[in-house]
Amino acid sequence: MVLRGPWATGQPPCPAGIVTAMASPDAIPLLVYGPRSTAYDFGPAHPLTPRRFGTGISLLEELGAVPNLAPEPATDEELQTIHDPAYVAAVREFSEHPFGPPRFGVGPGDTPPFAGMHEASAAVAGGSLRAVEAILRGDVLHAFHPGGGLHHAMPARASGFCVYDDPALAVARARADGLRVLYVDLDVHHGDGVQAIHWSDPGVMTASIHETGAALFPGSGFADELGGGAARGTKVNLPLDPGTGERGWLGALEMTLPRLAERFRPEIVVSQHGADSHAFDPLAHLLVTTTAMGAAARLVDTIAHTWAGGRWLATGGGGYDAYRVVPRAWALVWLAQSHREAPDSLPSSWRERWAADAERHGQSPIPVTFSDPPNAGLRADAMSARADERALEIARSVLELVERAGPT
Numbered sequence: 001m002v003l004r005g006p007w008a009t010g011q012p013p014c015p016a017g018i019v020t021a022m023a024s025p026d027a028i029p030l031l032v033y034g035p036r037s038t039a040y041d042f043g044p045a046h047p048l049t050p051r052r053f054g055t056g057i058s059l060l061e062e063l064g065a066v067p068n069l070a071p072e073p074a075t076d077e078e079l080q081t082i083h084d085p086a087y088v089a090a091v092r093e094f095s096e097h098p099f100g101p102p103r104f105g106v107g108p109g110d111t112p113p114f115a116g117m118h119e120a121s122a123a124v125a126g127g128s129l130r131a132v133e134a135i136l137r138g139d140v141l142h143a144f145h146p147g148g149g150l151h152h153a154m155p156a157r158a159s160g161f162c163v164y165d166d167p168a169l170a171v172a173r174a175r176a177d178g179l180r181v182l183y184v185d186l187d188v189h190h191g192d193g194v195q196a197i198h199w200s201d202p203g204v205m206t207a208s209i210h211e212t213g214a215a216l217f218p219g220s221g222f223a224d225e226l227g228g229g230a231a232r233g234t235k236v237n238l239p240l241d242p243g244t245g246e247r248g249w250l251g252a253l254e255m256t257l258p259r260l261a262e263r264f265r266p267e268i269v270v271s272q273h274g275a276d277s278h279a280f281d282p283l284a285h286l287l288v289t290t291t292a293m294g295a296a297a298r299l300v301d302t303i304a305h306t307w308a309g310g311r312w313l314a315t316g317g318g319g320y321d322a323y324r325v326v327p328r329a330w331a332l333v334w335l336a337q338s339h340r341e342a343p344d345s346l347p348s349s350w351r352e353r354w355a356a357d358a359e360r361h362g363q364s365p366i367p368v369t370f371s372d373p374p375n376a377g378l379r380a381d382a383m384s385a386r387a388d389e390r391a392l393e394i395a396r397s398v399l400e401l402v403e404r405a406g407p408t
């Protein structure tokens with residue numbers, strides 16, 4: 001991609017003094033959350049509900065986390081480093097007048113217009129941008145933006161609940177400083193927007209593990225999508241069969257991510273921790289557990305420290321079980337960034353606080369522990385066992401494809 005706009009001009013990267021309540025650079029991860037986070041809201045019937053911030057942030061706070069970077073909108077100039085000006089203008093129009101015929105992917109269905117949509121979406125982008133800038137300045141090693149991870153947004157199209165592509169913007173921001181970026185996407189859906197936006201940049205490796213596009217939105221992310229031109233071999237996809245459980249999912253990650261990092265030698269890691277690969281998630285068909293998600297977050301932490309001087313921005317993403325899954329998944333990312341083990345059990349006061357809501361929304365009972373039993377207590381059938389085996393075969397063959405694609 002060609003970098004335009006504010007970061008290519010030699011201006012100071014961003015105003016100082018945004019980061020508050022910081023101890024030492026590696027003690028506490030930055031936690032991105034503030035009043036604007038809950039404004040990203042497509043309405044009460046939409047699966048991406050801001051209710052997850054109530055459960056998720058309160059559990060993080062019970063563990064000792066303190067939100068210390070409140071997202072504010074990114075500027076149009078910043079958004080237009082990856083998005084078309086005409087698209088940003090259209091989102092602004094929908095934001096003021098949330099009706100009218102569908103345009104640029106905004107309309108009835110997945111990504112409907114709402115009042116204030118531009119400001120709320122630009123604030124998600126701004127949260128990830130300011131977080132990556134804090135890492136680039138050396139203020140912190142790790143940052144976590146649970147409301148970020150809107151990985152389906154395209155340069156000129158909203159898609160799959162995503163308006164502005166905050167992870168792709170964070171990657172672009174690190175590229176403007178000349179760093180090689182490894183982007184790891186753990187959401188159950190393919191990270192298609194980030195892959196498309198950085199398709200031809202050999203300085204960006206994207207690695208996405210997801211349910212196969214043959215069975216699930218957005219219908220892409222196959223093993224032969226390897227990157228364009230000189231970037232061939234830097235775009236990596238692990239498409240898994242429906243029914244794949246923690247053994248196949250985590251096994252595939254453990255087999256591939258360390259090898260890919262060693263090959264690519266990233267200088268910063270950006271990751272997306274969508275919790276919708278979980279067995280309880282209502283929108284997809286993998287059988288992953290919080291146990292595996294926690295192990296994956298710790299694997300990303302190890303890679304960041306081994307290859308990238310510890311520089312690591314984690315974002316949230318999908319996840320539509322706002323009581324049983326999302327809060328624990330976010331907590332495990334934050335604990336990995338804090339280099340802390342998960343406590344044995346969830347605070348009982350927290351479970352009691354949300355029990356009635358969880359029941360009302362059909363997502364109860366809330367589990368007692370951060371980790372799940374194997375297959376989250378569901379009985380693994382023969383199909384799931386085969387899917388696990390297939391996942392490991394896919395991982396092996398994808399590594400061969402990448403290595404055949406040439407040096408990075």
Ligand SMILES: [Zn+2]
Pocket residue numbers: 142301302305310336337339
């Ligand atoms: Zn770390």
